[in-house]
Amino acid sequence: MKNLMFNEFAFSKEMQKAINDLGYEEATPIQSQAIPVFLEGKDIIGQAQTGTGKTAAFGIPILELINSADKTIQCIILCPTRELAIQVSEEMCKLAKYKKDIAIIPIYGGQSIDRQLKGLKKGVQVIIGTPGRVLDHLDRKTIKPGGVKIVVLDEADEMLDMGFRDDIELILKNTPKERQTVLFSATMHKNIVDLAKRYQRNPVNIKVVHEVLTVPNTEQIYFEVREREKLESLSRIIDLYNLKLSLIFCNTKRGVDELVDHLQARGYSAEGLHGDMQQNSRERVTDKFRKGKIDMLVATDVAARGLDIENIEAVFNYDMPQNEDYYVHRIGRTGRMGKTGKAFTFATSNEIFKLRIFQKYIKTKIKLQQLPSYGDVEEMKENQFLDEIKEVIKKGELKKYTHLVEKLLNEDYTSLEIAAALVKMSLPEPVKESLKESFKDSGREKFKDSRRDDFRKGKRDRNGKSNAGSTKEARLFLNVGKKDKVHPGDILGALAGESGLPGNLIGDIDMYDSYSFVNVPENYVDKIIDSVSGCNIKGKKVHIEEATGK
Ligand code: ADP
Ligand code: MG
Secondary structure (H helix, E strand, C coil): CCCCEHHHCCCCHHHHHHHHHHCCCECCHHHHHHHHHHHCCCCEEEECCCCCCHHHHHHHHHHHHCCCCCCCCCEEEECCCHHHHHHHHHHHHHHCCCCCCCCEEEECCCCCHHHHHHHHHCCCCEEEECHHHHHHHHHCCCCCHHHCCEEEECCHHHHHHCCCHHHHHHHHHHCCCCCEEEEEECCCCHHHHHHHHHHCCCCEEEECHHHHCCCCCEEEEEEECCHHHHHHHHHHHHHHHCCCCEEEECCCHHHHHHHHHHHHHCCCCEEEECCCCCHHHHHHHHHHHHCCCCCEEEECHHHHCCCCCCCCCEEEECCCCCCHHHHHHHHCCCCCCCCCEEEEEEECHHHHHHHHHHHHHHCCCCEECCCCCHHHHHHHHHHHHHHHHHHHHHHCCCHHHHHHHHHHHHCCCCHHHHHHHHHHHHCCHHHHHHHHHHHHHCCHHHHHHHHHHHHHCCCECCCCCECCCCCCEEEEEECCCHHHCCCHHHHHHHHHHHHCCCHHHCCCEEECCCCEEEEEEHHHHHHHHHHHCCCEECCEECCEEECCCC
């Protein structure tokens, strides 16, 4: 079926205008198929992968079907997490930009109930929330479901996986039987089909999974690695391609925490996202990633599910995805909406067979590549640098500068010396370091260790800027420790995140059962204490002060 252009639909003027403002021209496959059926009032089971525009697929028809004169709740949209509820709410508000009489609010745990109630009293027609919180409001009778005409279950499989089944059923039972029930899910396992059977009437099945499966703009590559080589491999690939926003998938929460610790220790700006984290820190992390304040987001499938983040350059399957659905989901996060992206998969020798299954499913080749060696990474950086110089020479307009060089030449320096000094001054630090090492004993592998040691001593930051000779260190006491399931990475993350202090300036972190000590530059002490006091680390309120005595 051909996709429809948005001007081919008979939408209201207000809707056409809002869609125009968003810049959407062509409807995605799920939108082309679901919107007309939705507008007819039919129940729908829709299956489409993340990033295919499901929000507008239900958002547009909902807004067209709402009776704006009627101020009762007419539609409930259930989402698995608070982030997704907010995301859906934001997109729907954009779509409702010119429908001034329609009010939409997100309802979720963690926000003050009072504020939500105030919102509800004004007469809201569309609510978007997590099942738990919506049910809570139904119990308190602050949401009256009598006027509900439409219920949408967004990411239904995810909600079931998260144990919301009973809540969802209770909500459905509380709403009028004649309602229209629409269910979207990335996968169609038996429990989804069961739910549909019990709560939908003659649903129309819409499945577009296979049509968008090929993710044409994503280059798919795999590396054969041993488990213990993964970290090193990841670092090299990131350095080689100079990747900015990367999303890295691990299969477990522990895996996420550990990898984040390692990456931070190597000087990368990485943070983790998984289900054990408090809602507000999850939100803080995704927001930072979205804004490019951190380069790498390490996540579990569940935590990253449905999050809509643009411009992800690369997705890493640090751990092999459990099945082809997961694979497609993960790599679908890059190369979105016309942009190109890269998907890298690490496969241990006994996992290679899985790649064959994925390839068959997606009908695209996943190419084997050799891991870049240290030499490759450094050589590439050197070449990049030399290319930049050539580029500058080619552009010309150097008169002003040749004049300066002449001054030095007149003082009896040779042009080779002058050029070499300038190269030394402007070469990226890691390249400089490696040149130093290779000059000393021509051993590239040395570089790895020197780099780490230097880093531990806090000599350089991620961009290689030298900060040797910095000020004295002070020792801070924190009332969180191992018993609170806090890792050094959490402390590093909180201190760096809250105070803006570059992570590499944070010195040794000594962790004990119920408290920890951290070394930081003396001149940052006040700033850190001010910004970190009272924050939460792993759910515990932090008390921080300068350590006294020894
Ligand atoms: P899903 O819920 O399927 O994961 P989203 O609804 O979050 O996908 O949409 C993914 C991204 O695509 C969003 O940034 C959205 O604004 C954008 N988008 C949706 N529909 C279109 C369209 N028809 N044309 C261009 N961009 C679109
Ligand atoms: Mg979605």
